[in-house]
Amino acid sequence: MSDVARLAGVSKMTVSRVMAGRSASEATRGRVQRAIEELGYVADAAAGALSSGRSSFVAVLVPSLSSSNFSDTVGGLTAVLEPQGLELLIGDTDYLPEREERLVRQMLRHQPRCIALTGSQHTDATRALLQRSGVPVVEMWDLPTEPIDMAVGFSNVSASREMVRYLAHKGYQRIGFLGGASELDRRGLDRFKGYQAEMKALGLERHRVVRLGESPVTMSHGGPAMAELLERWPDTQAVMCVSDMSAFGAIMECQRRGLNVPRDIAIAGFGNFEIAACCHPAITTVSVDAYGIGQRTGEAIVAALLAEDGEGTRHPAKTRIQYTVVPRESA
Amino acid sequence: MSDVARLAGVSKMTVSRVMAGRSASEATRGRVQRAIEELGYVADAAAGALSSGRSSFVAVLVPSLSSSNFSDTVGGLTAVLEPQGLELLIGDTDYLPEREERLVRQMLRHQPRCIALTGSQHTDATRALLQRSGVPVVEMWDLPTEPIDMAVGFSNVSASREMVRYLAHKGYQRIGFLGGASELDRRGLDRFKGYQAEMKALGLERHRVVRLGESPVTMSHGGPAMAELLERWPDTQAVMCVSDMSAFGAIMECQRRGLNVPRDIAIAGFGNFEIAACCHPAITTVSVDAYGIGQRTGEAIVAALLAEDGEGTRHPAKTRIQYTVVPRESA
DNA sequence: TTGAAAGCGGTACCAG
DNA sequence: CTGGTACCGCTTTCAA
Numbered sequence: 001m002s003d004v005a006r007l008a009g010v011s012k013m014t015v016s017r018v019m020a021g022r023s024a025s026e027a028t029r030g031r032v033q034r035a036i037e038e039l040g041y042v043a044d045a046a047a048g049a050l051s052s053g054r055s056s057f058v059a060v061l062v063p064s065l066s067s068s069n070f071s072d073t074v075g076g077l078t079a080v081l082e083p084q085g086l087e088l089l090i091g092d093t094d095y096l097p098e099r100e101e102r103l104v105r106q107m108l109r110h111q112p113r114c115i116a117l118t119g120s121q122h123t124d125a126t127r128a129l130l131q132r133s134g135v136p137v138v139e140m141w142d143l144p145t146e147p148i149d150m151a152v153g154f155s156n157v158s159a160s161r162e163m164v165r166y167l168a169h170k171g172y173q174r175i176g177f178l179g180g181a182s183e184l185d186r187r188g189l190d191r192f193k194g195y196q197a198e199m200k201a202l203g204l205e206r207h208r209v210v211r212l213g214e215s216p217v218t219m220s221h222g223g224p225a226m227a228e229l230l231e232r233w234p235d236t237q238a239v240m241c242v243s244d245m246s247a248f249g250a251i252m253e254c255q256r257r258g259l260n261v262p263r264d265i266a267i268a269g270f271g272n273f274e275i276a277a278c279c280h281p282a283i284t285t286v287s288v289d290a291y292g293i294g295q296r297t298g299e300a301i302v303a304a305l306l307a308e309d310g311e312g313t314r315h316p317a318k319t320r321i322q323y324t325v326v327p328r329e330s331a
Numbered sequence: 332m333s334d335v336a337r338l339a340g341v342s343k344m345t346v347s348r349v350m351a352g353r354s355a356s357e358a359t360r361g362r363v364q365r366a367i368e369e370l371g372y373v374a375d376a377a378a379g380a381l382s383s384g385r386s387s388f389v390a391v392l393v394p395s396l397s398s399s400n401f402s403d404t405v406g407g408l409t410a411v412l413e414p415q416g417l418e419l420l421i422g423d424t425d426y427l428p429e430r431e432e433r434l435v436r437q438m439l440r441h442q443p444r445c446i447a448l449t450g451s452q453h454t455d456a457t458r459a460l461l462q463r464s465g466v467p468v469v470e471m472w473d474l475p476t477e478p479i480d481m482a483v484g485f486s487n488v489s490a491s492r493e494m495v496r497y498l499a500h501k502g503y504q505r506i507g508f509l510g511g512a513s514e515l516d517r518r519g520l521d522r523f524k525g526y527q528a529e530m531k532a533l534g535l536e537r538h539r540v541v542r543l544g545e546s547p548v549t550m551s552h553g554g555p556a557m558a559e560l561l562e563r564w565p566d567t568q569a570v571m572c573v574s575d576m577s578a579f580g581a582i583m584e585c586q587r588r589g590l591n592v593p594r595d596i597a598i599a600g601f602g603n604f605e606i607a608a609c610c611h612p613a614i615t616t617v618s619v620d621a622y623g624i625g626q627r628t629g630e631a632i633v634a635a636l637l638a639e640d641g642e643g644t645r646h647p648a649k650t651r652i653q654y655t656v657v658p659r660e661s662a
Numbered sequence: 663t664t665g666a667a668a669g670c671g672g673t674a675c676c677a678g
Numbered sequence: 679c680t681g682g683t684a685c686c687g688c689t690t691t692c693a694a
Contacts, residue, residue: 001687011665016689025663040463045440046377046386047687050670055377066402074396078423087437090421092409106418109376132371219609252611275606278550280583332671342681347673354679378671381686 059107076294120144160194172238176208179242185215222249244269266331281329339366390438407625451475491525503569507539510573516546553580575600597662612660
């Protein structure tokens with residue numbers, strides 16, 4: 001920066017002001033810009049953050065980047081935060097709370113303006129860390145009874161119950177469930193709990209359950225799980241899956257066995273992933289706006305940041321995201 | 332840090348040393364650790380980077396985070412770089428060179444130790460920026476004739492040609508191609524070029540081509556494209572797709588029309604995504620180790636970083652990644 | 663509108 | 679093994 005200042009014949013401060021787009025005469029501005037170009041000067045963000053006491057980072061922690069669910073949410077966040085000059089520091093927890101804790105600690109070192117987490121399951125240390133940091137926190141994809149700070153999501157239990165009701169209305173009674181495997185995937189577990197709760201409420205049997213392998217649930221899990229379910233309870237009329245991925249795997253397994261979906265057996269998914277609409281038969285699913293969760297989270301973050309400067313007001317602690325059952329061909 | 336030092340009854344320097352895991356007596360170390368715990372002290376990364384002149388960032392730019400291809404590559408990078416204490420600064424270019432340029436400039440502000448880009452197509456300004464920065468650069472997913480610095484990838488042209496040869500050997504002659512749409516997706520374009528080159532070499536017609544919409548190519552593109560191809564050239568025997576995603580969409584379209592794949596028409600994909608193995612019929616494809624590209628890139632980065640300190644030696648400028656045609660059911 | 667000085671929170675370097 | 683000092687590159691603050 002000193003070099004730029006010297007070349008432009010001004011002080012460092014003037015260069016700093018020009019770069020920040022603050023008051024400066026046209027002439028000076030021009031000379032400074034030219035000097036910057038000429039030297040290929042790129043300001044050091046670390047120095048700026050240190051000096052001003054505020055970084056331009058927003059930390060985002062997702063369980064898995066390779067799940068389109070979460071990468072869509074990251075996309076929504078990017079769309080809202082980038083125009084504000086904020087940069088995302090993205091971390092992948094791999095569904096492990098300990099890893100989340102490590103990552104939170106690591107991100108906190110960069111003094112992020114805000115930190116967005118996925119879900120409501122965190123270690124005590126993580127909570128303590130966040131509390132102490134004083135940084136705004138948003139929990140995404142869930143609506144905890146007591147958010148750390150803010151939350152943007154929906155009740156996976158309720159959404160799952162709604163799908164069960166849909167299936168029951170369609171006349172299916174012997175309904176099975178595929179998924180809810182890992183204790184680490186709270187959202188998957190909640191969908192399982194929703195299945196159980198609604199089946200009980202409807203007075204239907206709720207033992208036709210095959211739990212899956214590790215999260216993230218992928219399509220590869222669906223096939224074997226479906227095979228097991230068909231073997232153990234051949235009279236099953238419909239199967240609800242913890243995600244569209246496993247639903248797809250299940251449908252493919254049925255096709256391999258010559259079963260017609262939905263005539264021989266109905267299958268429903270969750271999430272409304274692209275594959276649900278494309279695949280044949282198209283998958284009946286619960287639509288959740290993953291990108292929208294990112295956007296709304298971004299908006300809540302921007303509002304919280306502005307509120308820090310006394311401009312505008314924070315969003316409410318909980319932002320509820322809509323979901324809908326989307327009837328398609330598979331159930 | 333001063334607070335920690337005061338509480339532990341030592342100097343700031345000693346605290347700094349303890350945190351860096353350098354020489355310190357057991358007693359001192361203990362007291363410092365306790366003070367850190369008690370105060371919930373989290374060191375400021377920006378200050379550390381500024382002072383030491385080196386950050387712990389590695390910048391990574393991918394065209395799209397929601398493509399499993401690239402998120403797998405990011406996973407491979409993470410696996411190798413995280414244990415080295417390096418952190419990823421991830422950016423999504425959306426296949427736009429101008430966006431890549433903006434992101435490169437932005438990442439450079441954080442003084443990354445290294446920067447990994449996808450592909451070999453960059454604006455002149457990007458190249459200049461990188462050159463001047465003096466930061467090691469790795470281009471992934473391609474093997475440019477003249478890499479900016481290092482490259483880890485393979486020839487999409489050659490891989491594509493190999494798939495055409497496979498199809499021809501299987502006896503197919505009237506082979507079509509789906510994809511290679513966007514000028515921005517160099518890799519897709521290269522696969523298209525490979526198709527043309529090999530069809531020509533084999534003396535086969537190469538006009539049965541339907542170009543797709545925007546990148547990233549998704550499964551939704553495959554259906555309509557397949558429909559168009561079937562309409563225009565009903566005598567087509569096999570179709571090669573620019574990616575497994577479009578191949579899947581194409582297969583679903585065939586099923587909707589009551590066509591049997593591969594009996595009525597054969598379909599091949601590219602990339603060996605999870606869906607290719609799961610779907611029915613399973614998709615014949617070109618397998619590329621996306622995660623491995625990330626790993627190898629990570630290793631090249633670590634080697635380059637060590638070489639900077641005079642420890643060990645850099646990897647060669649080009650690292651070739653293997654690919655193989657995987658025969659499955661669809662072709 | 664511009665400039666000078668101080669200092670953000672760490673680490674390098676050298677001395678003890 | 680430990681401490682003091684300078685300084686990294688920028689922004690804040692205050693004065694001109």
